[in-house]
Amino acid sequence: QVQLEESGGGLVQAEGSLRLSCAASGRTFSGSSMGWFRQRPGKEREFVATITWSGGSTYYADSVKGRFTISRDNAKKTAYLQMNTLKPEDTAVYYCAAHFHTELILAPAGYDYWGQGTQVTVSS
Numbered sequence: 001q002v003q004l005e006e007s008g009g010g011l012v013q014a015e016g017s018l019r020l021s022c023a024a025s026g027r028t029f030s031g032s033s034m035g036w037f038r039q040r041p042g043k044e045r046e047f048v049a050t051i052t053w054s055g056g057s058t059y060y061a062d063s064v065k066g067r068f069t070i071s072r073d074n075a076k077k078t079a080y081l082q083m084n085t086l087k088p089e090d091t092a093v094y095y096c097a098a099h100f101h102t103e104l105i106l107a108p109a110g111y112d113y114w115g116q117g118t119q120v121t122v123s124s
Contacts, residue, residue, distance in 0.1 A: 001027055001113075002024055002025070002026045002027045002029070002098050002112075003026050003113075004022055004024055004096050004097070004098060004114065005022070005023045005115055005116070006021065006022050006094065006096050006116065006117060007118060008020040008021050008118060009094060009118030009119045009120045010119075011123065012120075012122055012123070013123050014086060014087060014088055014122055015086065016086050016122070017082070017083060017084045018083050018086065018120060019081070019082050019083070020036070020080065020081040020094055020096075020118060020120075022034065022036075022078060022081075022096030024077045024079070024098065025077065027100075029077040029098075030053055030074040031053050031100055032098040032099060032113075033050060033051065033098065033101065034070070034072060034096060034097070034098050035047065035049065035097045035098070035105065036049045036050070036068075036079075036081045036094060036095070037094070037095045037096075037097060038090075038092035038093065038094045038095070038120075039093050039095070039117075040089075040091065041092075045095070047106045047107070047108070048061050048081070048094070049061065049064065049068055049069075049070040049081060050104050050105065051070045051071065052104065053074075055071065055072050059104050064083075067083065067084050067085045068082065068083050068084070069081070081094070087122060088122045088124045090120060091120060091122050092119075093118065093120075094117060094118050094119075095114055095117045096114075097111035097113060097114045098111060098112065099112050100112065
């Protein structure tokens with residue numbers, strides 16, 4: 001089992017920045033690939049970014065590429081999502097998730113563990 005807890009959400013003005021954290025406990029964190037997803041009001045949960053267990057490979061949704069950066073610190077059992085140049089359309093509940101497969105996975109169904117989510121609101 002892996003328990004995940006997100007933090008760092010909040011209210012920010014457009015063009016501002018936030019850093020989300022995802023603290024893990026339980027099963028070996030360093031063996032897991034991590035992902036960030038978001039769910040906007042009335043929309044399905046969508047992929048944002050993912051990173052392999054080593055941090056050597058990352059992948060981003062086109063909508064956030066160049067603005068968001070995913071990273072991890074295995075010693076701290078924490079993954080991060082640095083979000084810059086935020087836009088009102090980035091407003092959503094952000095979730096971190098983990099899986100122990102070898103490949104990068106973009107679909108929510110491929111993830112085995114989820115946090116409870118943290119709200120990010122970007123005002124115009």
